[in-house]
Amino acid sequence: MNERDGGTPEDEPGETRRGGSAREPDRVAGAGGRGGHDGRGETEEERADRRWQELLQEIRVAQTGVQILLGFLLTVVFTPLFHDLEQTDKTIYLVTVVLGSLATGALIGPVSFHRIVSGHRVKPQAVAWASRLTFTGILLLLATLTSALFLILRVATHDPYVPWLVSGVLAWYLVCWFALPLWVRTHYANGS
Numbered sequence: 001m002n003e004r005d006g007g008t009p010e011d012e013p014g015e016t017r018r019g020g021s022a023r024e025p026d027r028v029a030g031a032g033g034r035g036g037h038d039g040r041g042e043t044e045e046e047r048a049d050r051r052w053q054e055l056l057q058e059i060r061v062a063q064t065g066v067q068i069l070l071g072f073l074l075t076v077v078f079t080p081l082f083h084d085l086e087q088t089d090k091t092i093y094l095v096t097v098v099l100g101s102l103a104t105g106a107l108i109g110p111v112s113f114h115r116i117v118s119g120h121r122v123k124p125q126a127v128a129w130a131s132r133l134t135f136t137g138i139l140l141l142l143a144t145l146t147s148a149l150f151l152i153l154r155v156a157t158h159d160p161y162v163p164w165l166v167s168g169v170l171a172w173y174l175v176c177w178f179a180l181p182l183w184v185r186t187h188y189a190n191g192s
Contacts, residue, residue: 044124045123045124047124048123048124048126048127049123051127051131052114052123052126052127052130055110055127055130055131055134056110058134059107059110059111059134062107062134062137062138062141063104063107063108065141066100066103066104066107066137066141066144067104069100069144069145069148070097070100070101070103070104070144073093073096073097073100073148074097076093077093085155089151089154089155092147092150092151092154093151095147096144096147096148096151099140099143099144099147100140100144100148102140103137103140103141103143103144104137105137106133106134106136106137106140107133107134107137107138107141109130109133109137110130110133110134113126113129113130113133114126114130138177142170142173142174142177145173146166146169146170146173149166149169150162150163150166153165153166
């Protein structure tokens, strides 16, 4: 019996489970608790499959938002008002479009990544790289939203409080997207 897994017997390498189907043997946890068991009784491949599915759900949410935002931004240049903007506002617009394009690329990247490496038995590594691309895309989306909000409020109001308002919204994004999850992770993680 393995107390670490709640008193369940640990399978020996090569042993079959779940109705006799053969699976890769679990690795014994080494230094730092890393190995085949993560408290769920998953092999490395099963964990990679689960993490990939979770990542796809997260990407769907972010992709939709960034694609709508980029689509809107791309049409602005064709409006009559765009040509009347000050050069500073046009520069902010160009930066915003580039940031939105980079965010779109990073958030769609995991799909392409998966297509190219699929079937080559590198899913754990693919999940790690796709996760990095997704996090990069989220950071770029944060920059895009901040820049777009700054531009829109500058054009709409011409008031000196715009940078303060945008800073407040940016602080809100940082709390919702990073500070709160990090706080929960540090206060409620059970040693992992």
